[in-house]
Structures are given as structure tokens and as C-alpha cells.
Amino acid sequence: MTREEIAAQLEEARARTLQLVEPLCDEDLRVQHDPLMSPIIWDLGHIAHFEELWLVRNLEGPIEFSEMPGLYNPFENPRRVRGALQLPTLEECRVLMREIRSRVLERMSRVRFDTDDELLRDGYVYSMVLQHEYQHNETILQTLQLKQGMPYRAPRAYSPPSPASVDRSTTARFGGGRVRIGTNDRSAAYDNERPQHEIDLAPFSIDVFQVSNGDYLEFMRDGGYDRRELWSDAGWAWRNESQVNAPKYWMPDGDGWCMRVMDKVTSVDSELPVCHVCYYEAEAFARFAGKRLPTELEWEVAAGWNAATNRMQSFPWGDEPATPDRANVDQLSFTTAPGGAYRDNWSPLGCYGMIGDVWEWTSSDFQPYPGYRTFPYPEYSEMFFGNEYKVLRGGSWATRPGAVRNSFRNWDYPIRRQIFAGFRCARDD
Numbered sequence: 001m002t003r004e005e006i007a008a009q010l011e012e013a014r015a016r017t018l019q020l021v022e023p024l025c026d027e028d029l030r031v032q033h034d035p036l037m038s039p040i041i042w043d044l045g046h047i048a049h050f051e052e053l054w055l056v057r058n059l060e061g062p063i064e065f066s067e068m069p070g071l072y073n074p075f076e077n078p079r080r081v082r083g084a085l086q087l088p089t090l091e092e093c094r095v096l097m098r099e100i101r102s103r104v105l106e107r108m109s110r111v112r113f114d115t116d117d118e119l120l121r122d123g124y125v126y127s128m129v130l131q132h133e134y135q136h137n138e139t140i141l142q143t144l145q146l147k148q149g150m151p152y153r154a155p156r157a158y159s160p161p162s163p164a165s166v167d168r169s170t171t172a173r174f175g176g177g178r179v180r181i182g183t184n185d186r187s188a189a190y191d192n193e194r195p196q197h198e199i200d201l202a203p204f205s206i207d208v209f210q211v212s213n214g215d216y217l218e219f220m221r222d223g224g225y226d227r228r229e230l231w232s233d234a235g236w237a238w239r240n241e242s243q244v245n246a247p248k249y250w251m252p253d254g255d256g257w258c259m260r261v262m263d264k265v266t267s268v269d270s271e272l273p274v275c276h277v278c279y280y281e282a283e284a285f286a287r288f289a290g291k292r293l294p295t296e297l298e299w300e301v302a303a304g305w306n307a308a309t310n311r312m313q314s315f316p317w318g319d320e321p322a323t324p325d326r327a328n329v330d331q332l333s334f335t336t337a338p339g340g341a342y343r344d345n346w347s348p349l350g351c352y353g354m355i356g357d358v359w360e361w362t363s364s365d366f367q368p369y370p371g372y373r374t375f376p377y378p379e380y381s382e383m384f385f386g387n388e389y390k391v392l393r394g395g396s397w398a399t400r401p402g403a404v405r406n407s408f409r410n411w412d413y414p415i416r417r418q419i420f421a422g423f424r425c426a427r428d429d
């Protein structure tokens, strides 16, 4: 990337962030809408300070990294306490963002990208900061869907293409063999996606499509939430404690269901991928269907392994980046789309929609790949490795295109439902 391209991307990212918050008043921005989520003004200040930390201060010489000092340090101030912080107004925050950005651009005029410095080489640190803002955009959208008071007035800018007629019950098959997982890319990928490594993968089948609302309704009508044998011990404990009996944001409507996305309430469309279910619900559904969730390795092979070229593609359709034409990403549709709607969104193995619509729960814990090396700071990945988090793949309609690819690994607690997440099923073969 050239300096001009980076500057344009930084500006575009900021314009989107400000577009998302534009319909909100200061009170909406300052309130903690849910204990799980930051006040949105905190996200904005944090985005700005993260940028300053990496693109100004850190370029002047290595800093002791604890993400950042004070108010915007996510570890000093966990989400649930952020509503009580002395937060700025939007106008103050905008001034701060502009002031930091002008210093970032001034500093960038003096950096070199053809260097041995891993942070600067190929502009990596700029990609990292851009992705950070993109990722916070999706977090902000989770908060907006949880918003108290009047629903968020979504700036819907485009609608998905019309649905194609497809047989949604089909599966794709991987015959087993040696594949390569992850990436060695150093221009944008995060440390947890590296290094690319070979594995032997047993044969498996995987659903061509994500599980739909219609499929999920069958599970509900069949008493899925009350059938102990479908749930893991942890899942059953969660189900009993939460008393949940439908995906989050679904509401009974006569003898059916309706659902809400921001300010739009519609009856549940059985053709759309199910969204806002937690890992345990996905796991119970899979058992109901006589299947299981895929591992993240199986997911990645289904999304990008090209047997003809014997290589892993960056995206289902090839190596060209995600765009809102290729997949349901980039937020402004504010909806999921029926299976088959995006003509290009097919993988070499024959799976549809691995990128976009909803994040997909996998059965894998978030663990480092063999040969993993922390870069550039342990607070992104390393701190979260272990068996507490499940990996999600593929991005959602609320993901910016620059923050998703086949190798991208997201993770969260198995009880989380505010994320834009669904799943697809697999089975041994």
C-alpha cells in the first residue's frame, strides 16, 4: 500500500464509524446499554487512542505495551464499569479523533515501509489499526442492537440480491488428506492466523448452507430446548439458568415468531440463516440433526482449500478481497440474506456463504497454531488462548470487508448471543 492509499483507508474507516453513530444523541452514546457492552463513546475514544498509541508513540521507539493508559485501557476498565467513567461528549471525542489523526498523518509522511521493522514492513501496523477500527464498528453494532430506549435508526444503504432457488439440504464432502491451514501473510493477518501449517484431515461432510431459521424452528417445535439428551452438560446448565427458548431478539407473534434487527421487526423468514444463537444452542441443534459442529480446521478447508491447485485460498471465491457484491458483508444491509443470494460466494469444495451473513460457531477452542509467535502484543491473542473460548469463523453482515478472510479467527464465550452468529453442521464421513 502507498501512503496515499493508507490515508484514504484511514479516512474511509473513520467516516463509517461516524456514519454509524450519526443517528445517536449524546445520551445514547454515553449510556451503558448492556453490561456486556461499552458505552459507545468509550469505543470512539478507545479507537482514537489505540491509533495514537501505534501510529504515533510506538513509532518513536518501543513502548511498554499494556494496550493504553487510563480511561481507555480495556483491562483497567472492564466493560461493565465503563458506564460510570467520566466520558467525553461526542464533540470532544471528534476533536480528539481529528487531533490524533493529523499527528498520525504527519508521522506517516516520514515512515518507510521497505524496512526490516516488522511493524512497518508492508504497512502492517496501519492494517492492524484499520482492522481494530473495523472490529469496533461491529462491536458498536452489537451495542446498537441491544440499545435501550428507542431502537437505533439503521442507515440501510443497500439490500442483498434476490434469492436464488437452491436445495438447502445438500452437503459438500472432503475426502481426507493433507491440507494447509492458516497463512504466512504479514501485511494484514493477525498473529493467531500464522504460521501456515500442514495437517492431515480425516474425511468429513459439511452442510453447503448455514442452518436457517426454518431449520431452527423445526428444532424448537420438536421441543429441542427441553430435550436434555440434545444438550451437553454445560449447555443444559446454561439453558436452565437462562430459561431461553428461542434465538435472541425473537419474540412470540401469534402462533409464530417475529424478530427484530435494529428498528425493523419482521416475521421470522425461514430462508434466512439463523442468527443470535450461542454455541450451546448450535451444539444442541447439531445433535438434533444427527450431526455435529465442524472444527475450525474443517471450516477453513471447506471455505478455501482448492484441491485443483493444492493451495488454500484467502476467500471462498479466490484471492480477491471481500466486497458487498461478493458476500453479505459491510454492515449497511442490516440483514442476513437467503442461501444462494450472492452468486460468487461459493468455495472450491462447494459450500455457500462461508464469508458474510453470520459468524459460524465451530467446535474448536481458541488455541495457538503450532509455531505461533506473539506479534506485536500479547493482549490481542495470547491472553485469550485456552479452553474458555470457542472459535467463530467467516464474518457477518456487520463485519467490514477488511476484517474478514478465510484464515480470520474470532472467538467468544460459548454463552454469548449478542454477536451476529449462527452456524452450519458437519459430520464424520
Ligand SMILES: [Fe+2]
Pocket: 046, 050, 132, 136
Ligand atoms: Fe480495542
